[in-house]
Amino acid sequence: MSFTSDQAVEALRAAGEPTRLRVLTLLAGDELSVMELSRILDQSQPRVSRHLKLMADAGLIERFPDGARVFYRLSSDLAARRLVDMVLDLLEDGAADQDHVRLEEVRREREAEAAAYFEQVAPRWDQMRSLYVCESAVEAAIERAAGPGPFDRVVDLGTGSGRMLTLLGKKARLCIGLDLSQNMLNIARSNTAKAGLDKVELRHGDIFATRLPGQSADLVIVHQVLHYLIDPAAAVREAARLVAPGGRLLIVDFAPHALEQLREEHQHRRLGFSDAEIAGWLREAGLATSAPIALPPDTEDLTVTIWTATRAETAKRSVA
Ligand SMILES: C[S@@+](CC[C@H](N)C(=O)[O-])C[C@H]1O[C@@H](n2cnc3c(N)ncnc32)[C@H](O)[C@@H]1O
Structure with a gap:
């Protein structure tokens, strides 16, 4: 101190x-x-x-x-x-203006590479996701962590092909899926329609500035997105901002691992996150954390962790 x-x-x-x-x-x-x-x-x-x-x-x-x-x-x-x-x-x-210009260049290059990757893999994403981990075990754990619902508004940030929406959307009055990739959003549109979800809004947008109202969602999900981002802490802050009093944020991502090849081959920027790191960001964002749920590796030495955080029921409502 x-x-x-x-x-x-x-x-x-x-x-x-x-x-x-x-x-x-x-x-x-x-x-x-x-x-x-x-x-x-x-x-x-x-x-x-x-x-x-x-x-x-x-x-x-x-x-x-x-x-x-x-x-x-x-x-x-x-x-x-x-x-x-x-x-x-x-x-x-x-x-430091000149340095900030170069920082922006580095960020933009990084984001462009990741965006190009997602536009390209969008049609194969549903198969690729299941190559990493045992999806059924992860999804069952996500459903448990989300709670029984019903939910008023579910927001899925970095929704990709919309898998989280099809998993949890039936329990929601309204689902919003946000993603930077138009190809991913097109696939999410088709997947959510096939799943019979009609109360779904798929929006093109950035996880760092979602333009969604503060404290407006009773369930916010960030599933396998943070490890691609240049500023994961800022994404957690924005996700937390959306959580309504009594609402819940689920972050699902990898625990720390050593698969360096995922950076080059699949645009991962961070090789997983520690419990302390995520819990620190969640608490700084004003949420209370629960014990993380670690799902042991399946084939690839990748442990998936679900971090759950809630906003107190009595929290002051701010719509900033
Ligand atoms: C690995 S996919 C995960 C998709 C989905 N959550 C799932 O688990 O199937 C990551 C997604 O995050 C999206 N994404 C990456 N950076 C983003 C950003 N800054 N804002 C919004 N979405 C972003 C990508 O376009 C991609 O669809």
Whole structure:
């Protein structure tokens, strides 16, 4: 919560260098890998790694390994956060504009690659999904975690071919599926119609800015989407924003794993998530977490986890 004077000096020294200030500014907005930082800063990976190590040793940032890659974000320690905020506040407006332009380029490239991948795999997605894990076990567990319903409004973010809607839609008065891929949405349209669901809205939209009203859904699902995203924490915040008082958010994704090939072959950015990481994001977003449900690997050494969180019944309603 607070630094000793030695720690404060070490932290200020660690921050007191031009490249390191640029890194702190970038990490204030996103978690980034060494490779991404090195591209944005136009400096070699070993050089960037040295800066990162110094700041991690001083407690300003946190490193978290993800398979063979390492990602960095600002420290969650309050004293460190206050110090970083104070230092960044002193910088003149526009000091990091160029870096933010490059960060946007990196983001856009990443999103374009993932979008092209989903447009292309859309017709095969239903078969591909079941190659990874035992779908029937996962879906039975999702149904249990969702609860018996009936639901007023179910929102499925990154709905893909609409599998979650066909699984849970019969218990809902209205289902909304949102996705960035038009090809996926077309398949979701056909799948939900075949399943006899008539109260379904399929919308083209971005999980980071859904434009859906706050606290409006009694069930929100994010199924196998987070590991593709450049800012999974922001997606969790947006998903949580939609949860109505007494409502529930289900996040279904992989536990940490080591299948590096999924990055190249299937555009995964993160190789799974730890319980602590997801629980931290859910709590920061104002939801109460339940014990995660881990579904053991089937064929591919991939454990699927269901993280459930709820908004208190009495929570103040805000529609921002
Ligand atoms: C692996 S698929 C999962 C689809 C579905 N939830 C399922 O489990 O079958 C991931 C989906 O997320 C969508 N997606 C990726 N980034 C997105 C974003 N920023 N906003 C909305 N959807 C996104 C992709 O187009 C894709 O349909």
